[in-house]
Amino acid sequence: MYPLQPVVPPSVEGLGVVVNRSRVPVWMPWPLPVGWLFTGVAYAGDDVSGGRASAVACSGPSPLGGPGELILVAEELGVGLGAHYAGVDGPDPGPYLNVDAPAQAKVLAAGRPTPLWLVKGAPTDRAVFAGEACGIWLWAVVWPEQSGLLLYDELVLTDLRDAGAEADLLPCGALSPRILS
Numbered sequence: 001m002y003p004l005q006p007v008v009p010p011s012v013e014g015l016g017v018v019v020n021r022s023r024v025p026v027w028m029p030w031p032l033p034v035g036w037l038f039t040g041v042a043y044a045g046d047d048v049s050g051g052r053a054s055a056v057a058c059s060g061p062s063p064l065g066g067p068g069e070l071i072l073v074a075e076e077l078g079v080g081l082g083a084h085y086a087g088v089d090g091p092d093p094g095p096y097l098n099v100d101a102p103a104q105a106k107v108l109a110a111g112r113p114t115p116l117w118l119v120k121g122a123p124t125d126r127a128v129f130a131g132e133a134c135g136i137w138l139w140a141v142v143w144p145e146q147s148g149l150l151l152y153d154e155l156v157l158t159d160l161r162d163a164g165a166e167a168d169l170l171p172c173g174a175l176s177p178r179i180l181s
Contacts, residue, residue, distance in 0.1 A: 010172040022051035027072040030158035036060030037173030053081035057176040068147035073139040082139030086128040093130035105151035109133035
């Protein structure tokens, strides 16, 4: 198990620290949907092994009105950070996915079409999707559940480890209480 490091409040500098330590993608919707802001980042790992899981929080207007929140998690097998935010048991989404059925959503992760399946057994206050991108798990957890529509518009995800100066333009909002839980 890798230790969960303290949540980093939303700032370009704090995000840069996590990005530089991460050995997994640090996914960010880029460009951010209209009205959305970066609202926090967390990672699991240590100083020796680096970040083995990353979680990025964003918030903004939900597609059906009201506020929406999104946490994107990238993690190696067995870490469990995505399952924590998803509210499901076990470290990986595999037992909760029906990959024999068509994917319910698709994102473009690092330029590649990436199917995501609905995670069964998640609490009803959120929609949870998971799949594989760049050889590791990709989780998308959205609140409220109806905000899951955001993922049906083929959201474009950028690995901030490859973003360069673009990350300096990231609009930051208040720290998300969801990433703290």
